[in-house]
Each structure stands twice: as structure tokens, then as C-alpha cells.
Amino acid sequence: DTEVTQTPKHLVMGMTNKKSLKCEQHMGHRAMYWYKQKAKKPPELMFVYSYEKLSINESVPSRFSPECPNSSLLNLHLHALQPEDSALYLCASSQDLRQRVRWNEQFFGPGTRLTVL
Amino acid sequence: AQKITQTQPGMFVQEKEAVTLDCTYDTSDPSYGLFWYKQPSSGEMIFLIYQGSYDQQNATEGRYSLNFQKARKSANLVISASQLGDSAMYFCAMREYNQAGTALIFGKGTTLSVSS
Numbered sequence A: 001d002t003e004v005t006q007t008p009k010h011l012v013m014g015m016t017n018k019k020s021l022k023c024e025q026h027m028g029h030r031a032m033y034w035y036k037q038k039a040k041k042p043p044e045l046m047f048v049y050s051y052e053k054l055s056i057n058e059s060v061p062s063r064f065s066p067e068c069p070n071s072s073l074l075n076l077h078l079h080a081l082q083p084e085d086s087a088l089y090l091c092a093s094s095q096d097l098r099q100r101v102r103w104n105e106q107f108f109g110p111g112t113r114l115t116v117l
Numbered sequence B: 001a002q003k004i005t006q007t008q009p010g011m012f013v014q015e016k017e018a019v020t021l022d023c024t025y026d027t028s029d030p031s032y033g034l035f036w037y038k039q040p041s042s043g044e045m046i047f048l049i050y051q052g053s054y055d056q057q058n059a060t061e062g063r064y065s066l067n068f069q070k071a072r073k074s075a076n077l078v079i080s081a082s083q084l085g086d087s088a089m090y091f092c093a094m095r096e097y098n099q100a101g102t103a104l105i106f107g108k109g110t111t112l113s114v115s116s
Helices: none
Strands: A004-007 A010-013 A018-025 A031-037 A044-050 A053-057 A064-070 A073-079 A087-094 A112-116 B010-014 B019-021 B032-039 B046-052 B064-069 B074-079 B088-096 B110-115
Touching: A004 A087, A010 A018, A018 A031, A018 A087, A031 A073, A044 A064, A044 A073, A053 A064, B010 B019, B019 B110, B032 B064, B032 B074, B046 B064, B046 B074, B074 B088
Parallel strands: A010 A112, B010 B110
Antiparallel strands: A004 A018, A018 A073, A031 A044, A031 A087, A044 A053, A064 A073, A087 A112, B019 B074, B032 B046, B032 B088, B064 B074, B088 B110
16 A cells, blocks of 8 residues: 545634644655645645654744654644634655655645645 | 856747756755656656765666756756656755755756647
């Protein structure tokens, strides 16, 4: 199974709502990532988890709260978002963040298109 | 400082023609990897090809090949025999292995349009 799944595919929420994005992989990968991508722009890294521990937080506002309950799951909890947070949110995984492995490609999920009204 | 540069915002090509998408990079780490991803309008990032900094030969994967010129710090993607389904955004990305704990660094992308 070489797949990263993300739910939901689309999400529309108001600024006062609380919602969560989910990501799952069963490739035995120990590094998982959240990216935010605006239209026609490259993905911007938000968070990285390595062995279920938060490894990188790219100064993301606290209205985004990541969670890694186990090695296969990654959540992104959303609360009090702003319209400018509307974007495609991509989850990715790779073998191991720490090792200087030669081949450590990231596998991406299909993304969640988030619209904040 | 920008580490990955893709200078072509958009490229247009006819079916069955070859096309080259440019990518230059900047790093002082002797050990690094270069990746190309394709992103159709559906949004999913699809891995295409990988080149390691110590690889002696240029990487190839089916219709995709990477023209790796280490001294010039360029890693151009060549798509042979373009197909309509190749229309998408293409991102060049790099990972520096000395920076363990970092993720991919992406370029700004090139939009490829293939016409019949």
C-alpha cells in the first residue's frame, strides 16, 4: 500500500468553527508532514513529525494545531480560522527524517481543499 | 535566499514533442537530492524522478529524464513525447542531507500546457 489518504477532500467552515483534517499512511513511514498550498504557488511547510514527535513547526499560528496519535495517523485541528487560511492542505510522509538516506521521497496525499467563510 | 529556482512560469508544447523544464539550485552541502513532482489540477503531488548528488548517471523514469549538470547546479526535467495528460504544474525540489530534520525545499513551479 503506497498511498497517503486524506479526509475530507473538501471542507467549508466558518471562522468560529472547529474542524479537523485527517491523514493516514500504512507504508511504515516515520516522518509525516503538513503543507499549505495557495493556488499557483509551491507548498509551504507547516509541521513535521518524526517518530510521532513534533520536529518542525514553521511559525504556524496557534489556530492550527497538529496531532500525531500514532505512527500512521496525522491530524490537523482547526479553530478560529481566517479567510486567508483558505488553501489546499497537503499531507505527506517519508521513510525517516533523521537518517541521511539517499532516497527519501515524500509521498503526498490528494489534499483537502479548505474554504473559510 | 532562494535555493530552488524555476524561471519558466509557463511552458507550451504540442503533443508528441519533447519539452525541457528548467531548475537551478543552490547549496553548499555536497550531499543532496533533487526531486521533480507533478501536480495536476486535482491537487495531488505526484513524484516523478529523483537524482542524488553523487549519482554518476542522469536519472530516467519512462518518458522522464533528468539533465543533471552538477557544476552548473542545474537539474532540468525532460519530458519526451508529450501527452495531453502531462498538462500540469511541475515542481523541482531539493533536500540537503546535511540538514537532517529538514523537509523538501520547493521551487515556484512551472505550468506546462500540452495541446493537440
